[in-house]
Amino acid sequence: MTGAPLATKLRKIIHCDCDCFYAAVETRDDPAIAGRPVAVGGWPDRRGVVATCNYEARRFGVHSAMPTSQALRLCPDLLVIRPNMEKYRVASQAILGIYRRYTDLIEPLSLDEAYLDVSDSQVARGSATLIAREIKERVHSEVGITVSAGVAPNKFLAKIASDWNKPDGLFVIRPEEVDALLAQLPVERIFGVGAVLAAKLRNAGMHTCAEVQQRSRPELRALCGRFGDRLYELARGVDPRVVSNARERKSLSIEETYVEDLRSLSDCRAQLDLLVERLVRASAKLEGDECIEALFVKIRFDDWTKTTAEHIAQAIDRKLLDTLLERAYARAGRAVRLLGVGARIGRNDAAAQMKLFDAELAPSDQPT
Numbered sequence: 001m002t003g004a005p006l007a008t009k010l011r012k013i014i015h016c017d018c019d020c021f022y023a024a025v026e027t028r029d030d031p032a033i034a035g036r037p038v039a040v041g042g043w044p045d046r047r048g049v050v051a052t053c054n055y056e057a058r059r060f061g062v063h064s065a066m067p068t069s070q071a072l073r074l075c076p077d078l079l080v081i082r083p084n085m086e087k088y089r090v091a092s093q094a095i096l097g098i099y100r101r102y103t104d105l106i107e108p109l110s111l112d113e114a115y116l117d118v119s120d121s122q123v124a125r126g127s128a129t130l131i132a133r134e135i136k137e138r139v140h141s142e143v144g145i146t147v148s149a150g151v152a153p154n155k156f157l158a159k160i161a162s163d164w165n166k167p168d169g170l171f172v173i174r175p176e177e178v179d180a181l182l183a184q185l186p187v188e189r190i191f192g193v194g195a196v197l198a199a200k201l202r203n204a205g206m207h208t209c210a211e212v213q214q215r216s217r218p219e220l221r222a223l224c225g226r227f228g229d230r231l232y233e234l235a236r237g238v239d240p241r242v243v244s245n246a247r248e249r250k251s252l253s254i255e256e257t258y259v260e261d262l263r264s265l266s267d268c269r270a271q272l273d274l275l276v277e278r279l280v281r282a283s284a285k286l287e288g289d290e291c292i293e294a295l296f297v298k299i300r301f302d303d304w305t306k307t308t309a310e311h312i313a314q315a316i317d318r319k320l321l322d323t324l325l326e327r328a329y330a331r332a333g334r335a336v337r338l339l340g341v342g343a344r345i346g347r348n349d350a351a352a353q354m355k356l357f358d359a360e361l362a363p364s365d366q367p368t
C-alpha cells in the first residue's frame, strides 16, 4: 500500500451481512422453532462447535466457535441443528441474484457476506441508501431472512457500518461524518487489527483512531512494520481497496480414480490418509485472505452414482473427513470407483491480515 494515493474517487460501497445466516435459514424453514434459542453446529458428542446461533441463544452467552457441549451447558434448551450446507448455498445464490439487480460489482466474502460497489448504479436514482433499503426488503420478502447493511465511501467503513445496529440494521456513513465517527472508534475495530496488535497500540497510548491519527507514518512503521502505512490510512478512514468480483468463491479438492474398485468401507479408509495429506499440501497454496468453511467427501460408486457428504469446518480435520466418508459410503454401500476429499473456501480478509501482523510482530523478525 506504500505510496497509494490518499485521495481516491468518491465511491458508494454497501457491505451486506446476513443476520445469523444458517440459523435464520433453519428458522425460516421451520417456523415452529421461531423464538427458541437455535444453534447450527457440529456434533456435541464429537467436539463439534457452534457455527451460527440466533439472538435468543446469544442471550445465554452462546456464540459461534464455542464447543456445542459448552453451549448446551449454558443453554440447556438450545436447539442444535446439524448444518445443511446445500440449503445455505441455495439461499446464498438467491441473495446474490438480488444483489445483481443493482450492480455487477459484487465481491462475496462468504455465503452470507458481500461487498457491493453501487457507485455507477442508476437504480433508485443512484442513492446507495435507497438501494440498501430495497435490497433488505427484497431479501426479506424473497428469501425470508434479514440482512444488515452498511453504506459508506469504502470497504473498511461499510463493514463497520453494517455491524452498527445488527440485526436487521441499516447504517449510513456519509463522507462528512467519517471524521467524527473515527475519533471515538477503538483501535480493535480498525480493519485487520487483531488482539496482538491492539494490545501493542494501547501500550503505546493509542486507544482510538483519533490517537493513531496523531502519529506519523515513520512512528507507525516503527511500531508495526509494513502495516504502519495501512494503519496510517485506515485511521483516517482511507481504504483504497476496490470491490473485486474477479475472484469467485472456490473449493479445493483432491480426488483419485482407482484402477481397481475399492470394495469396502475399510478399503476406502485405507486411502483416506493419502488423500488428506495431499489436501493439506494443496491448502498451503491458499491465499492470505482465504479460509476453509467446510469439508466434504465425494464418492463415485461403480454404478456411476455420485454422492457428497459435507460439514462445516475451519480447518482440515482428518477425523471429520473419516466421519463424512462413513456417511457418504453408507448411502450406497457398494464398490467405489472414485474417492475425493475437499474444502470449500471462503474469504476472511480481516483474519488474514491479523495473521500477517501477528507474524510480523513475532520476535523472529525476518527481513522481507
Ligand SMILES: [Mg+2]
Binding pocket: 017, 018, 019, 020, 021, 112, 113
Ligand atoms: Mg453474517
